[in-house]
Amino acid sequence: MTDTILDDYPLYPSPRDLSCPFAQPENVLSTTREDAPLGKVRIWDGSTPWLVSKYADQHALLTDPRLSIDETREGYPHMTRGRSESAKHTPPLITNTDAPEHTRLRRMVNLPFTVKRIEALRPRIQSLVGELLDEMLAGPRPVDLVQAFALPVPTIVITDMLGVSYDNREDFQHASHTLVSHDATPDESAAAGAVLGGHIGAAMQAKLAEPADDVMSELAALVKAGEMSPHEALTMSTAILIAGHETSASMIGLGALALLQNPDQLDYLRSVADEPKKVAVAVEELLRYLTIVHTGVRRIASEDIEVGGTVIKAGDGVVLDVAAANWDAARFAVPERLDLARGNARTHHAFGYGAHQCLGQTLARVELQEAFRALVTRVPDLALAVPAAEVEFAFEGVAYGLRSLPVTW
């Protein structure tokens, strides 16, 4: 009997159709249709949170104070077993607190990510993408664009910004990948956490002793001033490091593939490459179309909430599938079409929405704008070096990406 009831709920996250890997899984996408009722899904631990996939519902709920991100509450729909285990030991952070505590914490860590500070980094990011492409173009063909370009751009930027050594990049990349993977065992996650913790801890000690002009030194100063605990500063630095390179790397790799598969759009981007506003809109559309965070953002109801005639009860888990909302035809006409001039692309939920919207979104935008602009202008005859069907995707993470992207020119 129990099994029969459980079988009524689709497993979430749902596998993608490998013949059409950018498309949203049909069983989730169908719940964005106007007449589709609010439904439930079954996640890894057997629990059955609500699935909110319509754009309008998400837009309203993600600013609704009755939805909480406090992951220590009983019934919170954790992303992975690892996250569920670590929730009990995680200090209060921007990723697990509600207002007003969240507002205080966010304003404290927000400083390095203001538009002014990130725009000041743009020239350095421009030279970096230029140097990486110089190196790539001088080397042998074909080449893996992920290793040559997509991964180094954000890894160099974020290690530089935080003030940790790029020499440890293999540890950072491997440990980050493990920590956001749905397949990692608790032991693997703990080991990866220890590796990152070791590097970050050593760097924090160094910054406390001798501050430099970087984000970890700013966090160290907050620790010294008693405004932040050492544990909070370390956890925050680790989160910035993980979130700062895995996601942008995925977007650069997938975006390059999407452009290669839509040559008219690639031509369009090249034709507007010296118009920053149009490049910015194009990047918003890539963010919408690809929405790499494909396992939903998670919340728990702290009070009863009515959504379209259905009541989400206090204590119910809620999964908000931002990828499905970004493909909701009621919001984005012909959502399956990549349209780099799409007028309302910027209203996407790819960075989430509400108070917890991505802290690093401005940095990600500048990285993506400069990376794609340089790629389409510097390598005008970029082409896949393998049949498209042979490109290997990595779907196991919180965000999806490519294992490699063999290209030539």
Place this chain on the structure above:
Amino acid sequence: MTYRIEFDEPKCVAAGQCVMVAPDVFDQRDEDGVAIVLDETPSEDLLDEVEEAAAVCPAAALRVVRS
């Protein structure tokens, strides 16, 4: 027809989206990134940008009021 911007500062999470969309109308405080409205009654030709800024504000802290 004119309009003015209402900004609910305590809600602001300093995501900076308004600054990106309408840099002539919004800025961020240096110390914590909280938005600053540079001009509460901007000119009509900035209305599209201001409305977009209000629409993308993740904290729903901006409102455009017509008068």
